[in-house]
Amino acid sequence: MVKIGNISLGEFPLLLAPMEDVSDPPFRLVCKENGADLMYTEFISSEGLIRHAAKSVQKLDIFEYERPIGIQLFGSDVETMGECAKIATNAHPDLIDINYGCPVKNVACRGAGAALLQDIPKMVEMTSAVVQATHLPVTVKTRLGWNDETKNVEEVAERLQDVGIQALTVHGRTRAQMYKGEADWTLIAKIKENPRIKIPIFGNGDIDSPEKALEYRNRFGIDGIMIGRAAIGYPWIFNEIKHYFATGEKLPAPSIEQRVEAARKHLTFSIKWKGERLGILEMRRHYSNYFKGLPNFKEHRMRLVQSLDINEIMDILNQIPVIFEGFVLEKQVIKVEYAGVD
Missing domain, CATH: 3.20.20.70 (Aldolase class I)
Structure with missing residues (x-):
């Protein structure tokens, strides 16, 4: 222990x-x-x-x-x-x-x-x-x-x-x-x-x-x-x-639905903690990380980061599993250098 x-x-x-x-x-x-x-x-x-x-x-x-x-x-x-x-x-x-x-x-x-x-x-x-x-x-x-x-x-x-x-x-x-x-x-x-x-x-x-x-x-x-x-x-x-x-066995990679749920939960708490506007703004840096590897995701990411309407953002997130139905997304390692990663 x-x-x-x-x-x-x-x-x-x-x-x-x-x-x-x-x-x-x-x-x-x-x-x-x-x-x-x-x-x-x-x-x-x-x-x-x-x-x-x-x-x-x-x-x-x-x-x-x-x-x-x-x-x-x-x-x-x-x-x-x-x-x-x-x-x-x-x-x-x-x-x-x-x-x-x-x-x-x-x-x-x-x-x-x-x-x-x-x-x-x-x-x-x-x-x-x-x-x-x-x-x-x-x-x-x-x-x-x-x-x-x-x-x-x-x-x-x-x-x-x-x-x-x-x-x-x-x-x-x-x-x-x-x-x-x-x-x-x-x-x-x-x-x-x-x-x-x-x-x-x-x-x-x-x-x-x-x-x-x-x-x-x-x-x-x-x-x-x-x-x-x-x-x-x-x-x-x-x-x-x-x-x-x-x-000794690997779990399957999280589904797109699971990724959407994690992003949705992350966003919801971000708003609860910092207020709607700031919570939405600070969540923007995370969308590309949750969905890294999805083909042609740029259009959806741009919609997510441009909106300040929580209902519109949730609708966009809810559409992602439908749009990418059947696509299996393997883990993508994030290699961004953040100031506090020591």
């Missing part, structure tokens, strides 16, 4: 990665219903939260159906991160996560995210400040290192465990790699094999099928897997992996 503090996650949990502009409550809803064991908010700027910026504060929204749920914070100032941990704790998540992995320029070049991999003492100090500021379990997500010459994640794992983190997720790329090349899980396995390490170690990077999930579980011995881009437009991946682990 894998546990983070007192949070029980089962024998081999599947985690949904925090993704900026993706993993908001509506998206988390469809992932939770399809087997995600632990989810995180979009990453929240400590500077924005300390200033009570509306966008940062709204990201604190969590719902009972999501539990267990973690709030992820990022920042470059030790004191501010400690204060933000207190604010996040008051939103009543199940844990607090620190982002030391985001590689994008506007985060790393401000001394946050993966930039802390260049300053391990400051990373340790910041982590300690967050741990001391909350009664909740604190976890960390990071990368292998800043570049190929400074792969220091083994040292990071030991030192952050020493100051109190209760789980670590490692993306198998350096900051220099961004999202390119193949993720290297060998260092993640070394951390897990280290007799000093007692906390759960989760692997992240390139898991896009049940077969690969099983291979990496057996090959690298990690405690669980975090999935990011492969869940975009395809929340079924969590249950597909669990079914494959249990039976």
